[in-house]
Amino acid sequence: MSKEFWFVVGSQDLYGEDVLKTVAERSAEMASWLSEKLPYPLIYKVTAMSSNQITSVMKEANFDDNCLGVITWCHTFSPSKMWLNGLELLQKPWCHFATQYNLEIPNEEIDMDFMNLNQAAHGDREHGFIGARLRKARKVVAGYWKDEKVIARLAEFQKVAAGVDFSKHMKVMRFGDNMRDVAVTEGDKVEVQKKLGWEVNTWAVGDLVKEMNAVTDEEVEALFNEYKANYDIATDNIYAIKYQAREEIAIKKMMDRNGCKAFSNTFQDLYGMEQLPGLASQHLMAQGYGYGGEGDWKVSAMTAILKAMGENGNGASGFMEDYTYHLVEGHEYSLGAHMLEVCPSLAADKPRIETHHLGIGMNEKDPARLVFEGKAGKGIVASLIDMGGRLRLIVQDIEAVKPIMPMPNLPVARVMWRALPNLTDGVECWITAGGAHHTVLSYDVTPEMMRDWAKFMDIEFVHIDKDTTVEKLEDELFIKDIAWKLR
């Protein structure tokens, strides 16, 4: 069954049968037209006219696994006390679409009948009040339903709601614990399950090794051929590549068997493995799985969620780490990479498979990895941290560039960017907010989408953009800290 959204349209019985018939016809027409333009179909469900009817459709929406969210609109005036009970029960993401059927006010045609039928400007205000009065998380989108910009915003709402659904079904497979002594990668696993729906559990590295030993040579050969088709092979060490294939197949089998969409491991715990999974993790991310290094299960789950919220349900988003800066005035950039594991969805060109020595950790043999440059373009970096008692999602706007130097001896994939408002103020803001060195870097999930996702998940959201200053941010964090403690 395909995932879908429901269109619930408000009206009432004051205006007679003809008006209701027109409302129903137009609503069905709008839903079907919008379904062609949106990432997920919009199904017209009902012209709602009573409290019982609205309560019933909202309960149905909660129960139906294929319904990712509800979009409401008031074609006529729709008294909101009849929405109160249903909206209070609604557990799926809600978008209030303040639109109207007609683009123009028809000069000759307009009379009181027209006014009563087409009074969204009136009805949507009543509808807006009840959302505000209930303190209910919602996305408000206003504008003409055939406007491309409006459709794009509805599409973003749908992707966010898909991200909410994906989060609520998230299971993370941890191999080993977090890297010793690291604080920011830690977190309250019970809290994330309660708030975000994530089931975060651990599996033994020994079980993975056993699974790797059971992988057949034919399976390894098939995946090696897939690597050859997708990437340029720039090493003679075919053994290392095939070893990564064996690791990938085993990790994927264990994740799929347990319904996991993300995993973490640590270079400090690779007992029985010859190489840290590099190429293996990169190719798994390319397929939509989340990954976090050093046991960072939070960034792993977030990677998978941002991917799911991106283009076609597997967008250009990947696990990233801030490594080092270029501080030359007027040319300030961050250089991001990881020991091995950078997702090829971020690549500007076809990645190369290389093998190099990896000094850190328990690697007996040189691990194979994909090496490439990141794309240029606007994006974000996102970091989820545990503040003790609540979760904070920090998002910073970035402008990625083609790396300004080739760095021929750097043996890993690299992405270079300029953080907003500028490198040093941006770093000061990020550090002030407590953002991690691990992030999810995304080219196709927008800050507004992340803000809405945080809103539906009921967690704190901090956005660092072109207008952020440390002074304003410190005040914002101070006020939010008090507000969140009061909730």
Ligand code: MN
């Ligand atoms: Mn790391």
